[in-house]
Amino acid sequence: MKTLFICAALVLSLFAKEKVLYVYNWSEYMPDSVLQDFTKETGIEVKYSTYDSNEAMYAKVKTTGTSSYDILVPSTYFVNKMSREGLLAKIDKTKIPNYKNLDSKLLSKPFDPNNEYSIPYLWGSTGISYNASLVKGKVDSWADLWNPTYKNSVLLNDDMREVFGMALKILGYSANSTNPKEIEKAYVKLKELLPNVKMFYSESQKQVYLNEEVKLGMNFNGEGFMANEENPEIKYIYPKEGALVWIDSLVIPKGAKNIDNAHIFINYLLKPEVSKVISEEIGYASPNAKTVELLEDTVRNNRMIYPIDEDLKNSEFQTDVGKALPVYEKYWEMLKTN
Template sequence: MRMGKGMKKSIWMAAMLVALILTGCGKAASSGEEVVVYNWGEYIDPDVLSDFETETGIHVVYDEFETNEIMYPKVESGASAYDVICPSDYMIEKMIANDLLQEIKWENIPNVSNIDPQYMNESEQFDPGNKYSIPYCWGTVGILYNRTMVTGPIDSWSVLWDEQYKDNILMQDSVRDAFMVPLKWKGRSLNTMDQAELEEARDLLIEQKPLVQAYVVDQVRDKMIGNEAALGVIYSGEAIYTQRENPNLEYVIPKEGSNIWIDSWVIPKNAEHVANAEKFIDYMCRADVALKNFEYITYATPNKAARELIEDADIRNSEIAFPDLSKCPDLEAYLYLGEEGDALYNELWKEVKSK
């Protein structure tokens, strides 16, 4: 490439223009009342958002993320000031530990009384004292199986190591969910930091690998509906939807126990519209709103009042969407394991994947 005399000048101009464009983007639309929401993809009924806007006159700026890990650096860097975010349990713990969240003023969110206290208790695992988070959706992880393709009862994680299902098993392609399976099967904690226990889990996953058809995340749903596999590890929130599409599918929480997860609303420290954030969370906790939202996304709502309003008794009393926590086997929430823990799990997972 030929470089002219004016190149130095050009580079300067380029840098300035880039800077101008970048700052320009950040400053757009700051007039009027607004609330900036950062939520999982496809995790809200769009009508709920427009209803909120008409009722309160507060404009919702809505952003979506795919995983907790993608969300975290954006919030940590403070590049964009969100008012309300919906991370999962262990990530909330990490954000509390790193001082990114502010305490919620409960008196400003009266509808929180609709939330079933048992979920507030579960939340204490990652948010002691319920200071920073309000549950939005919750669920378990279990096995989705196709009745016509399995023999005998499916009630244990051990079926995922059964030779007869070779090439018929779908595993989760995310490190914590993948390790949870062998850890719970062998009666360990899914938050273990014990080297020997983790290596045992890694070896089991390596042993299982020839039987696994694929490691996927969202595709478990479509593949199970399409009869591609007999068994798949999946979130309970997808169970109702998949059963509607393919009646041969059944969801079970294995007897050895599993993961219980909660996604909750939090307000970050650098929020610019705290009052609007409180209004938004309060609105989401209203029974009729939570009901409407549940019918759209089918992930279980911790909203007791909303559940009572569900007309379809099968769904209202569904053991899948709303398992009785007291009867459930050993359910554990993921905890934040620190940078060292994250690195250890990721390293072992890489060893499994590269075998």
């Protein structure tokens, strides 16, 4: 009898595990309807929490352990960093038949050759948003943020690599520079910008622009798209020095407790009709080739979401800077506490 009780308890425990999934994602980056429909279809309850930067996500995972979550959504260079540090599990593509729907041009990037650890979720750019009713004159360059006219009026992403990437691009360097002298020059350039900076903020940028708390600044293109939907005076442009381009990917932490459910969830998100809902509501480009075919013309032809080659001239994907990271961190801390 005791043995039967123990076996029953184990079965119940396993069943409970099969019905839950812990997802840690960027804020405003997954429609509630998608999570609800996933639960209806699979019976798997999603425990969902959010972060506002790769650094915040990474710190939380390092603090709480990789078994705390089943799905994370790191950006380009953090996939490389986390896989190199042994924080990610390899993905079993045999459990993801919808992988075939992905656009091959967005696969096997240097940060994860063969996509052993990551599956593209959304991709986009970081450029400039501005309120045309508050900004006079042309805006086409990162350098425009330094215009003294915009004192205490500029938003910068609360993201070390993106902020430094912008300054490095202005100086004519790669946004992925590992040269300490170039990084220091970027810091000096950013110090000159501080009088214009109203805030470092990444969580819900569209609302900051809609509330007219800032006039212009760095912005994720999806946030720019959503703000423009509500107020057409809010524009999004690709700076002539080059935008910062990224892919946010679905990964499974090493030690995840619900690894089968994680694969089920990834496969579900790669359904063309599901990816369509995500891309249209969130305002970022889908890496799903089958999804793009389903999109309304107003979305598929919107250059804020789906840029043409000209828009991405001089742009760069972020890559892991390896041993140069502490140099960035030192100057980032100095910048934020200046």
